[in-house]
Amino acid sequence: SFDLTQPPSVSVSPGQTATITCSGNKLGNRYAYWYQQKPGQSPVLIIYRDTMRPSGIPERFSGSTSGNTATLTISGTQAVDEADYYCQSWDSSYVVFGGGTKLTVL
Amino acid sequence: QVQLVESGGGLVKPGGSLRLSCAASGFTLSDSNMGWIRQAPGKGLEWVSDISRSGGTTYYKDSVRGRFTVSRDNAKNALYLHMNSLRADDTGIYYCARSIVVAGPLDWYFDLWGRGTLLTVSS
Numbered sequence: 001s002f003d004l005t006q007p008p009s010v011s012v013s014p015g016q017t018a019t020i021t022c023s024g025n026k027l028g029n030r031y032a033y034w035y036q037q038k039p040g041q042s043p044v045l046i047i048y049r050d051t052m053r054p055s056g057i058p059e060r061f062s063g064s065t066s067g068n069t070a071t072l073t074i075s076g077t078q079a080v081d082e083a084d085y086y087c088q089s090w091d092s093s094y095v096v097f098g099g100g101t102k103l104t105v106l
Numbered sequence: 107q108v109q110l111v112e113s114g115g116g117l118v119k120p121g122g123s124l125r126l127s128c129a130a131s132g133f134t135l136s137d138s139n140m141g142w143i144r145q146a147p148g149k150g151l152e153w154v155s156d157i158s159r160s161g162g163t164t165y166y167k168d169s170v171r172g173r174f175t176v177s178r179d180n181a182k183n184a185l186y187l188h189m190n191s192l193r194a195d196d197t198g199i200y201y202c203a204r205s206i207v208v209a210g211p212l213d214w215y216f217d218l219w220g221r222g223t224l225l226t227v228s229s
Binding site: 031033035037042043044045048049054084086088090093094095096097098099100 | 151152153212221
């Protein structure tokens, strides 16, 4: 099977840089995607194809990969960025999500 | 306005059946693969199923295969999830989402999500 592992929680001070990792044994051969979900809301795609930002997503969100680990970086984190973040990838005939990371801005 | 609106959720007894619907607007449904993703209360996202543009190819999470059936009616701009033999662990918010699948797939992700509909399986 193909599992994606994220830290359950990350804390960051306003204005600082937050990094959220996503590890999976096949990520080196697959694209990673990232979603942001605020309380009571639907997920929103914020990164696709490892590093690409959809239209309307602020530049402070960026993605990178190294080996079997994908990383979401939020530069100059703002209070509005407090949310759950999920990585996602796929295998032959199914989609897999990471367990999610709760980002706290304090 | 490009949007997806789910409906059909509710309270169902274990072993029961339900059909969820998803109405698409602002884009041509037949141009897109579509997917269902669920989220148990207080838990993370879990992919459930996907269907190709024509409906000819479907994919399922192992735990729902044989119990759930995804279908679509492109003429009505609608997506469906027929659920049978429901279990308590099927409880959650069910989101429909536009599925971007490129080349085989090289890409497989979701760029547009609905607000979700809540399914509760309980006696």
